[in-house]
Amino acid sequence: MKEKLQRVGTTYIPVTDINNSKDWYVNKLGAELSYLDEDKAILNLADQSIFLVRSHQGQTSNFKDFNGEERFSLTFEVNGIKALENMHREFIKQEINVGKIENRGHAGRNFVFQDPNGNLFDVWSELSPKYKKLHMITP
Incomplete structure (x- = not known):
C-alpha cells in the first residue's frame, strides 16, 4: 500500500x-x-x-484498560507547561471536572478532564514536532 x-x-x-x-x-x-x-x-x-x-x-468514548482503569480516547495538546497550567486553572474556574496535573514519566505534563456526559479527555503540555513545524511554532 x-x-x-x-x-x-x-x-x-x-x-x-x-x-x-x-x-x-x-x-x-x-x-x-x-x-x-x-x-x-x-x-x-x-x-x-x-x-x-x-x-x-x-x-461514553471511554474504555477500560487491562488493569480495569477507565481511560480517555483523545488527548489534546497545548504549547508548553505554562499553557497547560493556565488551562488547568481556567477549567477549574469554569467548574469543569478536572484531575490534577500529572507527571507520567515522559516529556511534559498532563491532566484529564470530563465533559457533562462523562467523556474523559487528556491535555498534554507538548505539541508534536510535526505540528510545530507545519504551523511554524517556536518554543
Whole structure:
C-alpha cells in the first residue's frame, strides 16, 4: 500500500442532549459550531471536526484498560507547561471536572478532564514536532 493515512479529521463523541452538550463545548472549550440538528452537532475544535452524536444514557468514548482503569480516547495538546497550567486553572474556574496535573514519566505534563456526559479527555503540555513545524511554532 503506497497511500498513508494523513491525519485524524473527525472524532465522534456520544452525548445524551445535543443542545446542552453543544453549549458546553462552545462555552467551556471554545469550539465553533458548524452544523446542528436533533441528532448531532458538528464542531470545529483543536484543528479537527468533533461530532457530538445523540446516544443513550451512559454511553461514553471511554474504555477500560487491562488493569480495569477507565481511560480517555483523545488527548489534546497545548504549547508548553505554562499553557497547560493556565488551562488547568481556567477549567477549574469554569467548574469543569478536572484531575490534577500529572507527571507520567515522559516529556511534559498532563491532566484529564470530563465533559457533562462523562467523556474523559487528556491535555498534554507538548505539541508534536510535526505540528510545530507545519504551523511554524517556536518554543
